Amino acid sequence: MAHQRVPSLKDTETMLSSLGPKVFNACLVIGLIGLAAALGLGLAEGDNLRHFGFSYLVNFAFFLSISLGALFFLAIMFITKASWNVVIRRLAEVIAAIMPLLGLLAIPVILLAGQIYGWAQPDARTSHAMAHKAAFLSKDAFIIRWAIYFAIWSAYGLFYWRTSVKQDGSGDVALTRRLENYSGHALVVCSLATSLAAMDLLMSIDFLWFSTIFGVYYWTGGFVTFFAVLTLITLGLQSTGRLTKIVSMEHYHDYGKLMFGFTFFWGYIAFSQYMLYWYANIPEETAWYMLRSENGWGWVALAVLFGTFLAPFCGLLSVQAKRNLGMMAFWAAWIIVAQWVNLYWVVMPEFSHSFTISIMDLAAFFGVGGIWLAGITRLAMGTSLVPLKDPRLEESLRFENV
């Protein structure tokens, strides 16, 4: 408001300080226990870690998608020279800069590829369709591609974080210009890497099935989950007295708009994929959906339809919901759960043709998630939670939706 004082960074706490080590230790302990428990349960099943591999894959893909969402968020914010996001941008920067750790977390997926992916099975070689894909879908090519994906994501993720932290000291506007200029090729290169990675990570479990929109399907889910996570992290930090006053209802309103918009976009993408296969009705294409709509998975498919799309769409439609912190927290948590169920539904029917869920999935969730969040907290501990000398900080502080 024009005659209201604009908040400044002095009005609030912008360091994690004593909270940092507490959260870091708690997340690390939860993560290690979760991973150990999941691995123990997996070994106990005596299936050469096949179930564990699928369970781990769901959760790895889930947390990777959130960090990818953060990376794309940064690139889009810089290339559009947006200012509203500056007060919360450091949070996105640490979530994106955690890519090298996610690279380490990818190792179990690569080691267990033989258990998870259809193309790695001995009988795949006899398939005629496989003969044309063999060069791409081979273990060596798979490993090389993952090395390239993570080299790309890590380079950009660390670039955004390091450059922004550097600006905390110098306040050099040229750094902002460089961040903006690099965001052009960042978007092109990361889009290609993410689209191919989605095919490698999730689509190639069934090497006969293909969908050209699958990369967008995976990316959109991660993007909307990222905003949900960002909402909860911001609310959490504010409840401890950090970032209060400087992050206002106006910023939450924008979180809400983005969550709403990409909830719809996800529905649009998911339906486009479904409708084309439904209408063409070609057996090799519909097989993917048939598997996911029978033997109990059909109920999960309905849960995905209502949970990831229709319910949050109706819930976040009104402006009052987006400017109500209770509603925002509720829908953010809802979207996180729903997007996890979506990935579970994409991955798990390939493991078991009839519906299954186990405590191992939960253990792997806390395992990967705990380590992921511990890494993010560790990165956030060293610096301010707000870019201190960003040239657009002032604009972000006085940001208002008209």
Added chain:
Amino acid sequence: MKADAETLYGMIVEFEDVPLLMTAVSKCRDFGFTKWDVHTPFPLHGMDRAMGIKPTRLPYLVLGGGLMGLAAGTAMQLWMNAIDYPLNISGKPLFGIPANIPVMFELTVLVSALTVFFGMWSMNGLPRLYHPLFKSRRFRRATQDRFFIVIEAVDPKFELEETRKFLASLGGNVIEEVTENPED
């Protein structure tokens, strides 16, 4: 310009800077005017609150329009494809939801968009080709470098002398009366 009490449209007061304007606007709001407006060369944050403008009811109209479009899209396809002229296309159900969703979606969007556009027009009293304020030469600067508060004569709280005194107390530059009839 000469003021005629019978054809008086309203009274305008000119401001040069934003803080003074905002304070004056808040005072007008607190005074209880209902038929009044503020004209500025560019959008001002916080103006809605300063004027005490309630959130628009347009979204509810649009929701209604969208639901009507959805219903129309559904009913149209149900009637045409499944009842009036059933046509079996490659063994698909006569009324198959996945195939019908694109049309349902497009009609939802179309009717919503038309409701936004024409709803905004009708709520703002548009289209309107003439406005009494056009007569005031001074008011033309509302699109350049001056801010104006306009109190309409039809406002229940409007009384020529009282309102003039009130507006004078706001600290604006010049108070001017604007008449209704177009001829000079």
